[in-house]
Amino acid sequence: MDWLERTAKLRQWSRSGTRAPHKPLLFLYALGRFQQDADGELRYSAVEDDLRRLLAEYGPPNKTTPAYPFHHLVSDGVWEVRTDRGPGSPGSGVRELREIGAAGRLTPELRAALRREPSLLGRMARVLLDLNFPPSLHGDLCEAVGLELEPTETEQFSAVRRRRDPRMREQVLTAYEYQCAFCGYDGRIGTVPVGLEAAHVRWWAFGGPDDIDNGLCLCSLHHKLFDKGVLGIGDSHRILVSQRFVGHSPAAREHVIALAGRPLIGPQPGARPVAAVHRSWHTSQVFHGSPRPAPAA
Template identity: 40%
Template sequence: MDRDQLTEKFRGLTIWKANGQRAPHKPLLVLLALGCLQRKGQQELPYAEIEGPMKQLLEDFGPPRQTYHPEYPFFHLQSDGVWELTTEGGIQLPLDRKLPNAGVFREYGVKGGFPEPILEIFQEDPEAVRVVAELLLGAHFPATYHEDLLQSVGLDLEIAGTAESTTRIRDPKFRREVLLAYGYRCAVCGLKIEMQDKTVAIEAAHIKWHQAGGPDHTANGLALCTLHHKLFDVGAFTLDPDLVLSVSSMAHGNEGFQRWLLDFNGDRIHRPALSELAPQPDFLQWHVREVFKGKGRYELNLN
């Protein structure tokens, strides 16, 4: 196996899909395993050891859910040919292949890791670690997540922009059209800065993420300053179909938090001059369901 073949294997991970729901479980497990391999040379990960970190990753970087199941990717990643499980003493696991059981994993000392051919490439070619990490980041997470996610899994990489492995090509007109629609200012705080006639610190944010199939249409975009783009992507606030902003009950901070976020709670954001360019309710509802964390400090009108 060479690096190109390795890349194709990870590009082809089977990701569970239903009604637009996010399922980043497998990419998160691979990134965590790469971090353990890079930092500690750890080739096999005992489930009991990584259950807690995986649950935290799902809470921090996955969609909000009532319960989190680190055992699912730990078991089902085997089907992609990039992961294998072993037990203490080679004991056969009493498992229903459709219903992995975390208690059984702990009891039998189950460990997971990359198969030998893949492990050899990662050990002999450190660049392959970067390539696979960039592929997974670009394909499954917005750029606002990358630095925090890399730090959380302990990967020391220099990610330079969007990975070439992103599965869909972005429309270069998206940024221009979104910023134009909002008058080159942040839809939340109204910030507008120009340097030598160029707009700076204002970005075109996807409401339904590009990685989740969100289109490069103005109605799926918001012009946000760098700060509010990051806060929107991590679920610190969301919008209802009337474009009223609601801050998450999980978000807290000092006077800066009050000034730059909480003071906007219950306010309508700035709208495009043309109503057809305003965010569509379906995209906003996706953000509420798949990104927004906790409960809103302002009661959302989702009808």
């Protein structure tokens, strides 16, 4: 059985680029727990809060419940559920999963495969990360689910037909003249820029092209906040800051809250600015909550 292919083809609800990472998040969480305790199972009532936090932080902006993937991941052949009444999931209702002691774990066949070939776990995790999340979130997400991956476990699944264009970073940084489009940071060591990254506006994992009009030159801080949905891009290419962001320090006010309503530092003349279609995808699928009003002058 090709477990990598099965991992890559998890059946997810999809419609015109809508994010639905419920199953990948539960699967990553289950792999992390298997790494810690290969014989353990995940009782829904015990892990519900963990899964809810994962969905809130790494899932789409709309409200959702961890009961949905806990039940539906069974259909992908990698997960099984039993209750106090016997094998089989009672459905995707939170109440049912809680009240009759639903517990899930990886299927016996997958657990056996992971024991035979320990490196398989890291390769499966990479598939889930690469196909569902931007690279800026991979490290934090692994930490959140308790996954420890070896540095060598970076190979991409062979059935992923698309390949990232290695030229994009240089093209985007050049277009934005090596400065963060949000704050203007332009640090270098000698002639080498440091702390500057090319961010995809529409995530590569969701069909975002490696084009300049889908890219922003951002400093490391603002790239992470952009991918987490704290920051966004509104009409007239002005910066959005989520009302859900809380920061009381002068640094938080200066580097995040004060950005609300500011115009982006755009690309140089002749370079295409971020396309409206990519901006609207990020606003609907990544940006969290309502934008803050611009600070009073």
